[in-house]
Amino acid sequence: MSLPEDLKYAKTHEWTRIEDETATVGITEHAAEELGDVVYVEMPEVGATFEAGESFGTVESVKAVSDLYAPVSGEVVEFNKELEDAPEKINEDPYSAGWIVKLKTSDPGDDLLSASEYKEATDTDG
């Protein structure tokens, strides 16, 4: 399972890359594998604001619906329009082409997990 070292992770299986004041958010490869084939992503409106830990959308596989939680607080500045027609990018390339949303944030995400901490948490999950 791939877990890029430069990302931060939420226990709820989102990753984020914080650059300047922008947090790019997606779901981990582990989460994508658990969900199976992603067929639909419900994304928020640009301009909507979310607190860390708040649900900002859903991702659906053939069998299951899963909430997406904001790893950091912020305002939606962009969502990945390509997922509307190709939600499978989340399975194929979860850390790059499968990104979901960008948030404008001043939250450094200090409570988030490192790659090794996330790996430990998911290993414990079984």
Place this chain on the structure above:
Amino acid sequence: MAENGLKRTPLHREHVEAGAKLVDFAGYEMPVQYTGENGGIKAEHGAVRNHAGLFDVSHMGEVFFRGADAEVAVQRLVTRDVSRLEVGQAGYAAVCHESGGTVDDVLVYKRESDYLVVVNAANREKDLAHFRLNTADLDVEIADESEGWALLALQGPEAVGMLQRFTGADLASIKYYRFVEGEVDGKPAILSRTGYTGEDGFEVYLKPDDAPGLWKTLTDAGAVPAGLGARDTLRLEAGMCLYGNDLSDDVSPLEAGIGFAVHLIKEPGFIGQAALLGQDLDGAQRKLVALEVEGRGIARHGYTVTDGAEIVGEVTSGTQSPTLGKAIALALVDSHAGDDLQVIVRERPVPVKIVGLPFYKRESQGTT
């Protein structure tokens, strides 16, 4: 039985070796999907639509009716007129309560000297109690031999040709919903041209010890292991009901749109006949409709259906159709509901269109 208290089918080892994701299904540890190159619901679904997929459905229950009153007993218990079945023919039927609600949906096989009724795993105990309670006055032996049978379903356009390589039975001569008792891969088996995917194919009943060998033979021949996830998307595209979703103790077969399996006039009559005759005369209160989602979102089991002003029903089954690339659903709605319906997806009304069933029909129906 596994340490987690779940029962295992004779093919458990094969599932693990194929990388199955195992889940609790009706008390059995069953593969929902597999990993690897051909794994995943969409890939398994596609394999069945385009080539051949192999399902382990050994969890289904095999109940035999024997004795002088076997036919009378089955007639009383199921909605289909089984006296019309020929030996070697199978019929889909419902088992009803007096109220008309559905105890189970079953396949009835008419054999030389007995009837085989194949029941849903989750309903097996309930069915047996219902069968025995309602036939106590008859000379019939009702034998639950579920543990003595494994069941493999080979489905898809390449299924019949593939299976033919391993059996002396002339599969082309077996019509849809007919079966023969013969051999597959050198082992005794019942070969039934039935399925739950909308594709041509066979269901093969055989002894548990013979199942792993046939599984290996067929997967070596190119059949793709397919799990319960793909089975659900395939059956929904084919417009087939799933007990527990579209059918239940308080939904009648007429409401669920399987009236073709109900022979309202037959002798002797069946349990629930009066209630269903009443529904037929007066019109059922509810009807199952097929929906295509026109807006964005997926309508799933349990989601509310409205006509814009009022709640008119509920989605009973729904998914993203891998074949059609759009969200499809079955919903049980008030008979008087109009055609302009919406499904509430996370508090958001999404427009849906009522369409005909099945959602998907294969181009060639094969030998029917």
